[in-house]
Amino acid sequence: MTAPLNIITRSTARSRFGAAFAMFRNRKSITGLSILGFFVLVAIFADVLAPYSPTKVDPTARFQAPSFEHWLGTTHIGEDVLSQVIHGTRGVIVVGFLAAIIATLIAIIVGVISGYLSGWRSEALSALTNVFLVIPGLPLIIIVASMFDNPPLFVIAAVLGLIGWAWGARVLRAQTMSLRNRDFIQAARANGEPLRRIIAVEMLPNLMALIAASFVGTVTAAILGLTTLSYIGVIPVTTYNWGTILNWASAQGAFRQNQWWWYLPPGLCIAAIGVALSLINFGIDEYVNPRLRSAGERARAMKKKGLNINDAVTAVRTNTTTKETR
């Protein structure tokens, strides 16, 4: 008696799982997730992967170009750049994700509540959101970060998160407002579902794509913020991140001396992780708005068949039989 029931619940569980990840089930998202996953693995296994300690000084091997011992060369005091980049991944990933988690939580709470409520409470939350949107973030972060002598990573993440939630909240608010008046929410209300259940079970799943998108967006912003702040030296971090490496490289004249092995890898890593996150977001965008994907694909497919999507005049193909082209 219980056996078939189990099978069914499991299958629905799987389909639900599948549904939750449907937004990532496209080539762009998968590529992006793979790149991101690579960096996450690097961050986790930094200790194993890095051939040297990132702070291992070797006065005999300064400013070395890439070689077999040092795949990405060395710094001005003989530190191994590759090891620094590998260890730097950790700070970037931790801060990026932590900031995004904080920001997304705030965004969900503020956005969904202000979207679901109406009246002055909703307006007040919306105004708060807009204030955080309009106030220039980086200057504020610079000021706030300078309040700490030697802020630990989570503090930086918290600051980045606290300042970066507004965009997500705004998007979620708009979507919640539109969901609020959908019939299925009305139906749940008419059925007497409690509010928390309406929000958690009926609304949140439909907001997942937007939440994911805002999460990914905040990770990007936080990583850019972290590396920028590290570069300008507002966040002095004793553990390495890519911004810190660039700070050193710039201060030690690597850009001037064309010590590309020192300044290119961290910058390219930032760009790579940015591209990965953008790809994930493209995927989500296309899931939310299938037109975005299909438009290009459709146009290309039609082009192959000799059709132009912008033709305002329907093509006529009476002479050639379509049977042949099939």
Add this chain to the structure above:
Amino acid sequence: MSNALLSVQNFSVIYDVDPPVQAVTKIDFELRRGEILGLAGESGCGKTTLAYGIQRLLKAPAVITSGSVVFHDASGDDIDISGLGVEDMRQFRWDKISMVFQGAMNALNPVATIGSQLEDVFEVHRPNMSKAQRREAVVELLDIVKVGGQRRRSFPHELSGGMRQRVMIAMALALRPQLMVMDEPTTALDVLVQREILRQISDLRDEFGFSVIFITHDLPLLLEISDRIAIMREGEIVELATAERIWNNPQDEYTKKLLSSFPRLTGEKGLVKR
């Protein structure tokens, strides 16, 4: 022949996707001058594809695969629509055949005044008209459809649904075309407004003598306003006859089934049974 406005023969449209979808298959019909031809059928039956297809308004991946559409112009010229080039087609449109679309809110550009959207038509098709003449023509059109010329500067969102549909009709009327294709022009409207607009279309037809192809799924309505009705199903016309004949003596099983989907408003309680 002189009575015919549009001759459609062996007309087929496919959507060239994978796999290709045959949307309209080997349609033959003739539209007479000044007549209202109703096009009825359920969603997906190809009625819209047909109506758009004959004026080559379908976007890719739609492809016309066979047939000819000949427009018998009032000047006596016969225009083979399938043979027109892009530029000729552009000039032909709206001048000879115009359209009234479903859902006038989306059919009007939300950021332009209705006046400017009407003037657009003259700018493109009557380049010799002066600005003043254009404005005059727009006011006249809006007066004809009883929106009032003073609303020229209104934006679409400032008008009610019925008003917007009237504006669309004014726009369709602008170049005094010989054929108007109306795609569910009243579906989104309330019944009283719908009746009012239908009356207006009928009056305008009497005054200007254009032909109408009227698309809708509302068969009872069609029966009242059409001269002839074509019933479509799965891309084909299953029956084409006068409205009265369709009502009193439907031939095709599908026509009968459609008719019996509507309960009677008056008369004996129950469904229309044929």
Add this chain to the structure above:
Amino acid sequence: MKLVSTVVAVGLAATLMLTGCAGSGAPNSSGSGAALTIAKPDGAITTESHNPFLGDSSASKYSYGKVIFEPLALVNPTGDLNTTPWLAESVEWSDDYTQLVVVPRSGVNWSDGTEFTADDIVFTFDMYKSGTITDGAGLNVTDVTADGDTVTITFGNPKFTAQARVLHTPIVPKHIWADIADPNTDPLTDEGLVVGTGPYVLDNWSTESVTLKANPDYWGGELAVPTLNYVSYGDNAALTTALVSGDADWAQAFIPQIQDSYLAADEENHFLASPTSGAGTLFMNLQTKPFNNPALRQALAWTIDRQAYVDIAREGASSVIWSSTGLSTLLDDEILPEYKNENYSVDVDKARQVLTDAGYTWQSDKLIDPDGEPVSFSLSVPSGWSDWNTEQALIAEELKEGLGIDVKVDQPDWGGWDAARQEGTFQAIIHWLEDTGNAYGLYTSTMDPKWIVDNKAQFNFGRYNDPAVTEALNTYAATSSEADRAAALAVMQKAFVTDVPAIPLGSHPLLGEYNTRNYVGFPTTDDQYASADPTQPGVLQILTKLKPVN
């Protein structure tokens, strides 16, 4: 004239354009010689203020004030450490250094034509006395009198250790400054206020550069350089780039990879590091563990590689200090005979011996203190001070390798670092010394409780406090007797050698990068008549010595 210069400028620009290096064609450069561009890495010159008394005025910050307003005499912080009278014919200190007798130079005119007199000197020091100028340098002037051709300035305390501060006071014209309501803050931006005796006069001020023209009536004779440009770049890296590309001619900057990036770029590029009595010094917090144990401090002194500091961290822009007295070679004559040969070296075995003797042990290569706790500390340097940041990494590595001490490299922002050093909440920092031009500088900076006011330290961050040493320091500063001074110095040196309150790493030099493409006569290693640092008062000496290249 205006027309001519414009024509010249356009022509110049056209020439530059044709030769393909469209660059800065300064519109005001007169034809007689190339301009000299002096650069700083301090960001844009955003505020116009020519007030030489204001530490942060543009004149002070970019140092062009030093070529407009001249001091009484120039004290060479390097080389022979000599005093050269400048606006004074002569300066003479009383024995106890509480009185200065000045004979003003005659035949000097202010740049507006008014004659420079003893009254101007009196007026300037009177402003300090009366308090119209904040006594930021702590001159403590009690009396200024003019008597014919001499001016006598009396101070409230001996100035032996602060001679340069007194002598470098910019002298300003009484006939102008008498009407300035608040000399502390007035920016002198109104017409005709920037009047000095110096070799150059202000010509053009903008946020991007300040241009000065040679003073045609300069008392010191004709000047080789007709135009001085002062510019400021966003940071050190940008400044270096400008120096390498030739956009800037002369600067005081720490250039990483200076050999490859600057000196190798052009053989006319030169770099001079002039050692001073100051030094980059490792300060340890003597009040708390682990540095409350002198044995550990001593062990550090035997482990830290000063040569690496000079070669790697400072890229050669320093000279090593190995003497156990902490004094640099510049102050060799002040080292007591008994310490002449007492030098540290990198001797890990010795360091370990010191520690073992003091009861330290090792456990799996980690140093354990006599209480049984592992030794570790954090070494703080503000982020962005790249030379010392590098030294942090080096020290951490040396101590870990050599002694098994875990050093946490801490790079807070300036504010946090500043608070910690003042409040004594740090464990170890690298810091500079108060430069007095003699041995006193090191010892007062590292052992003198006078720096601790309201429990906040301005120096002596380790909070060394030994009454005998304090007395010696006071005696040294106040006495008029050479013998007393020598005795006091002996007390200080002895205390420093035994207690190791701080570890000087390498002398803190004045740096200067310049090129000899257009002008020669800069100080060199062989002739350090001044430091090559264009922001020092000695710039006056250099500018008057420069000669055009043939």
Add this chain to the structure above:
Amino acid sequence: MTLLEFDSVTKVYSVRGAGQIKALDDVSFTLESGQTIGVVGQSGSGKSTIAKILTQLETATSGEVRLDGRPIPRHGSGLRRYRQQLRMVFQDPFASLNPYHSVRHHIERPLRLDQVVPRDELKAEVRRLLERVQLPISAADRRPHELSGGQRQRVAIARALASRPKILVADEPVSMLDVSIRLGVLNLLSDLQREEGLGVLYITHDLATARHFSNEIIVLNQGRIVERGTADDVILRPSHPYTQELRAASPDPEKFFASISDAEGGAR
């Protein structure tokens, strides 16, 4: 006892910039078990406001709604019990089902919420309800977008029936569906009503189906009831001018062709 009383209900909305608008103006009617009342009127006449007040998505400005003689409790379990007895079928089957959840979820929820059946009978009850609306059990694990419009509306009906209500409010339940399946859905509703003895409030703008499926018809105009009576009375013999206008505007081919042939006959 009367099942449902809608007693002198007035609902006023304040619309920004337009002041106050009376969506319902002193509207009263009663509904008995096994009875279907058709509510007709144009959009904006207040039809949907009645549904919203009945389902307590909105509260009446004045007046009272009573079920079995008791006014609607404001909140808590009383309100839930009220809602259990009055369920609604929405107009748009594409919007009234949560795209994220399976059909089973939609039907199980009210069962769980109102504890209609014990937990171990949930599955059987879902099957029964699906059968009731003529859907295969395999539909249970589908998600709404995998179903056609008609099937979705059946799911919505099954959901409404799940809590075994006494009253069903159907707000334009077929206007979004294709013409050929409209009757099927309406017939289903009508069958259920008969078999379960439900009271049905059928809200529509279509006079023909209102006449066909209702016992009584209420005509609303601008929030006011302008006419009421048995279906045939209201449609065939409208007394109020508004009702007459509505009827005249509704397509009626029967009468149309009759009048044509009369005219032709007369002419001849």
Add this chain to the structure above:
Amino acid sequence: MNAIQTPLHTEDYDALEVGTTATTASKGSVRVPWRFLGGRALFYAFTLWAAVTINFLLPRLMKGDAVSAYLARNRNISPEAADGLRALLGLDTDKSLFQQYIDYWSLLVRGDLGVSLLHGLRPVTEVISQALPWTIGLVGFATIVSFAIGTIAGAIVGWRRGSRLDAIIPITTFLSTIPYFWLGLLAIALFSVNLRWFPIGKAYGVGWSPELSFEFIGQVIHHGFLPAMTIVIASLGGWVLGMRNMMLTVLDEDYITVAQAKGMTNRRVLWGYAARNAVLPQIQSFALSIGFIVGGTIVMEMVFSYPGVGKLLLDATNAKDYALMQGVFLVITLSVLVANILADVAYAFLDPRTRQTGA
């Protein structure tokens, strides 16, 4: 209630449509969207208040003492002078936080932002006024150019979807994921140091002062080109993508089909109908992105030694120059607000739907 012209139109009675079909619009003059602008004005007032308050609080939460920092920077000043300085700066007062807040506002209203310790005790307003034009010039110009290029490119890419132009999207996206400063550093290394095409930063050449002459303007353009281009390149991606996505949505709208059915030329459909509608959300996100962009460009000023407020802020923060820090943050926020207001006004006039007159 709505003014009803003719009793004929029954739909005008429609009670619930009143809010949306409101119109009194038949007069000649351009209608000013007062209600929309009024709502925005209220919001801006609130934001301004919030910004000022944050601004007031921030330095008070920070540790470190401005005067000690000042003394440490100016080593020739003896510690004994500290008290004198405190008195000069008015830092020796012992007022309640609320009283300070009131004082802060009253000073602010009078345009008094205090004096900057870092800049020779000059008024903060004066310090900022030297720097602000450069920031606004550089950032404003670059942002507008980037927006214009991006939006036009996005419109074309969206219109010609499926063509080779689609490649623009990944390219600009890649560029926009690169940190501004890194791109700037690379640009300097390549174009200034190696190729020597452009000067190494600064706003204009040595020895110049601002004047109205072709040479000077040439200088400014020559110096500003590299930083401006870097900002444009790094921020282009967002605009291209946003506009392209919006175009794809708009191109499916009925009014596009109507326009084509009306026989409009493709050019007219693209710019007059599609792009004209798609640009509206762009303008809204433009307004909201300004704050973000300004943040990113602050770092550019450091990299390019540009004499703007960004560098001022960094230095002020490091030196605990509270007055300057507050001033700069306030001015940046104000500029962003003003930019927002401009974008809002532009939006209000471009989108007639904001012009609803109410009733």
